[in-house]
Amino acid sequence: MVPVVSSGSSISAIHASSRSAAQRQPGQPRHTRLAVRSQAVASPPATRGTSSGSAKLGSKETQKPTAIITGASSGLGLNAAKALAATGDWHVVMAVRDYSKAARMARELGIPRDSYSILHLDLASLDSVRDFVESFRASGRRLDALVANAAVYLPTAKEPTPTADGFELSVGTNHLAHFLLVNLLLEDLKAAPKKSPLPAPRLVIVGSITGNTNTLAGNVPPKADLGDLSGLEAGVKVGQASPMIDGGEFDGAKAYKDSKLCNMLTVRELHRRYHDSTGITFSSLYPGCIASSGLFRSHYGLFKTLFPLFQKYITKGYVSEEEAGKRLAQVISDPALGKSGVYWSWNNDTGAFENEVSGEVADGEKGRRLWEVSERLVGLA
Ligand code: LMG
Ligand code: NDP
Ligand code: PMR
Numbered sequence: 001m002v003p004v005v006s007s008g009s010s011i012s013a014i015h016a017s018s019r020s021a022a023q024r025q026p027g028q029p030r031h032t033r034l035a036v037r038s039q040a041v042a043s044p045p046a047t048r049g050t051s052s053g054s055a056k057l058g059s060k061e062t063q064k065p066t067a068i069i070t071g072a073s074s075g076l077g078l079n080a081a082k083a084l085a086a087t088g089d090w091h092v093v094m095a096v097r098d099y100s101k102a103a104r105m106a107r108e109l110g111i112p113r114d115s116y117s118i119l120h121l122d123l124a125s126l127d128s129v130r131d132f133v134e135s136f137r138a139s140g141r142r143l144d145a146l147v148a149n150a151a152v153y154l155p156t157a158k159e160p161t162p163t164a165d166g167f168e169l170s171v172g173t174n175h176l177a178h179f180l181l182v183n184l185l186l187e188d189l190k191a192a193p194k195k196s197p198l199p200a201p202r203l204v205i206v207g208s209i210t211g212n213t214n215t216l217a218g219n220v221p222p223k224a225d226l227g228d229l230s231g232l233e234a235g236v237k238v239g240q241a242s243p244m245i246d247g248g249e250f251d252g253a254k255a256y257k258d259s260k261l262c263n264m265l266t267v268r269e270l271h272r273r274y275h276d277s278t279g280i281t282f283s284s285l286y287p288g289c290i291a292s293s294g295l296f297r298s299h300y301g302l303f304k305t306l307f308p309l310f311q312k313y314i315t316k317g318y319v320s321e322e323e324a325g326k327r328l329a330q331v332i333s334d335p336a337l338g339k340s341g342v343y344w345s346w347n348n349d350t351g352a353f354e355n356e357v358s359g360e361v362a363d364g365e366k367g368r369r370l371w372e373v374s375e376r377l378v379g380l381a
Contacts, residue, residue: 060142068093071150073102075293079325085115095121123177125164133184143188148178148205154252160243168243174259180378200279207284211260214358224257269367271341285344288319
């Protein structure tokens with residue numbers, strides 16, 4: 001392992017300000033102020049920190065390679081940031097909704113201070129996604145890997161919650177906001193300097209076994225199923241026809257699994273559209289069941305007690321946050337995992353392998369339609 005070398009930059013927080021109506025792109029819905037207030041969590045003061053600025057960082061050719069990880073303030077994302085920073089070869093941009101939490105967690109895990117920066121990103125708002133991209137570009141950092149990791153899971157919700165743009169929260173956060181983010185940052189990845197530990201830039205979107213109905217876990221009801229995409233076509237808007245992609249009744253657990261299915265379909269469609277022309281490696285993964293992570297924070301207390309035991313002793317699918325973080329870091333940076341279009345999984349004894357996906361994830365026609373409808377909803381088409 002290469003020793004940790006100081007990149008000489010300090011921790012920076014660039015805070016995105018809200019976009020005015022004049023800056024909004026055509027077709028972009030106005031912020032619903034109420035929804036923004038209910039979603040935006042503990043933002044840092046706008047005055048805290050500034051962009052490091054390109055002058056201080058030096059040219060992109062001489063910078064360390066940079067990975068952006070969304071949701072790096074807990075669980076898988078935080079531990080992947082730690083593992084990547086520990087190599088000494090990478091700079092990690094923690095793209096988070098809660099600056100203070102990210103700063104605290106990074107300190108607690110002992111991530112070297114000069115190996116990361118923290119940038120505000122609230123995926124429950126498409127304006128915040130656009131502002132994040134601007135702030136990242138203003139920082140002058142190169143981009144070698146982009147990791148869409150953040151997610152919310154609302155299994156006990158009786159009613160859907162809207163994002164700032166009115167989308168159902170799980171599909172809006174986990175799929176639509178990431179869809180916009182990866183599309184906007186594709187050109188930055190493409191422009192990654194050739195001199196890198198990686199032969200090609202990487203784009204990773206975290207998937208899951210529960211979005212794949214070719215497994216036992218994927219068959220626990222309610223199952224992922226995008227149906228005819230009629231709900232998505234209508235905008236998965238809360239308070240309108242249906243907040244679910246398939247046009248059905250709201251079900252928080254299903255919405256999460258549907259969003260993971262979308263994540264895996266998006267990776268395959270990115271690969272089909274852009275791998276040959278850009279050389280970028282597009283990957284998804286199931287890191288194992290991180291049964292004690294924050295993902296289950298809104299589940300019933302009894303579930304939170306029993307679920308880790310069930311996964312540890314019965315299914316044997318349990319994995320610690322630290323181990324899962326190493327797995328994700330491997331997908332970001334291991335030269336052996338450079339093949340594009342793959343859904344990686346792990347065997348406890350033999351390590352990473354290319355896993356099979358379900359029929360619905362492999363459905364190229366569905367992937368294409370999902371892409372086109374998503375493009376329209378996030379204002380790209
Ligand atoms: C939906 O329910 C909810 O409606 C929805 O809101 C959302 O939460 C969604 O996917 C999320 O789930 C789905 C339903 C599936 O699940 C349940 O309601 C059951 C919850 C089970 C919680 C998992 C924990 C299981 C704990 C088992 C006990 C473990 C003890 C560990 C001790 C280890 C000691 C060594 O429902 C179904 O699919 C139907 C399945 C019926 C449940 C059958 C239960 C089998 C579980 C197998 C293990 C039990 C074996 C116990 C043996 C003890 C061994 C000593
Ligand atoms: P955590 O809840 O620990 O991490 C999720 C992260 O997403 C948190 O850092 C959270 O921020 C962030 N996040 C949520 N909403 C937003 C938002 N609006 N804007 C920005 N960030 C947001 O869960 P995990 O680490 O377990 O989950 C990480 C990924 O792994 C997810 O994609 C999940 O689907 C996937 N996964 C998890 C499995 C598991 O068993 N846990 C299994 C398979 C896949 P904050 O810290 O502020 O709450
Ligand atoms: Mg599941 C057989 C193996 C297995 C694995 C690897 C998982 C992973 N689960 C398995 C089996 C079962 N689970 C069985 C037999 C049951 C019925 C008792 C079961 C139940 C269950 C519930 C209620 N499992 C769950 C839940 C959740 O609320 C979690 C979920 O679906 O979140 C969307 C979950 C999970 N099981 C997993 C994994 C990885 C999860 C976390 C979900 C994810 O992030 O995709």
